[in-house]
Amino acid sequence: QVQLVESGGGLVQAGGSLRLSCAASGRTFSNIIMAWFRQAPGKEREFVAAIGSRSIGWSGVSYADSVIGRFTISRDNAKNMVYLEMNSLKTEDTAVYYCAANGAWPFLNIPAKYDYWGQGTQVTVSS
Numbered sequence: 036q037v038q039l040v041e042s043g044g045g046l047v048q049a050g051g052s053l054r055l056s057c058a059a060s061g062r063t064f065s066n067i068i069m070a071w072f073r074q075a076p077g078k079e080r081e082f083v084a085a086i087g088s089r090s091i092g093w094s095g096v097s098y099a100d101s102v103i104g105r106f107t108i109s110r111d112n113a114k115n116m117v118y119l120e121m122n123s124l125k126t127e128d129t130a131v132y133y134c135a136a137n138g139a140w141p142f143l144n145i146p147a148k149y150d151y152w153g154q155g156t157q158v159t160v161s162s
Contacts, residue, residue, distance in 0.1 A: 037061045037151040039134045044156030049126055051160070055119040057134030057153060065112040066090040068138035071119045072146060073130035073158075080133070082144035084108035084119060097143050101127075124160045131155040 043055040055071070070085035086108045087093035096108055107120040117134060135149035142148040 037136045039136055039151055039153035041134045041153040041156040044132060044158045046159045047124055049124060049160055049162050051124050052122045053158060055132055055156060057117040059115045059136060064115045067136055069110060069117045070135045070138055072133045072135055075130040080146050085138060085143040086110050093140050126160050126162050129158060129160050131157050
């Protein structure tokens with residue numbers, strides 16, 4: 036079992052920045068794929084970014100096209116933390132952001148391939 040708790044959401048103006056954090060606990064963290072997804076009202080949950088780990092054979096990062104160049108995912112295995120740095124935010128980035136754990140390569144963008152989810156944190160970008 037993995038427990039995930041997100042934090043860092045809030046209200047920000049377009050063009051601003053936010054940093055989301057995800058605290059993980061419950062099992063070995065360093066050898067699982069972690070990701071961020073988001074879900075806007077009336078829309079399906081969509082992939083934002085994923086990060087691997089050297090111990091599982093894929094240590095890279097992957098981003099949705101819509102956030103490339105603006106968002107950065109990172110992890111600190113010593114602290115069991117995953118982060119999402121979001122810059123140049125747009126109104127269309129408004130959504131509930133979810134941390135997800137134990138994804139399956141190469142299905143990084145498929146929510147059903149992740150075993151654990153946090154409760155989500157709201158990000159609202161105003162114009």
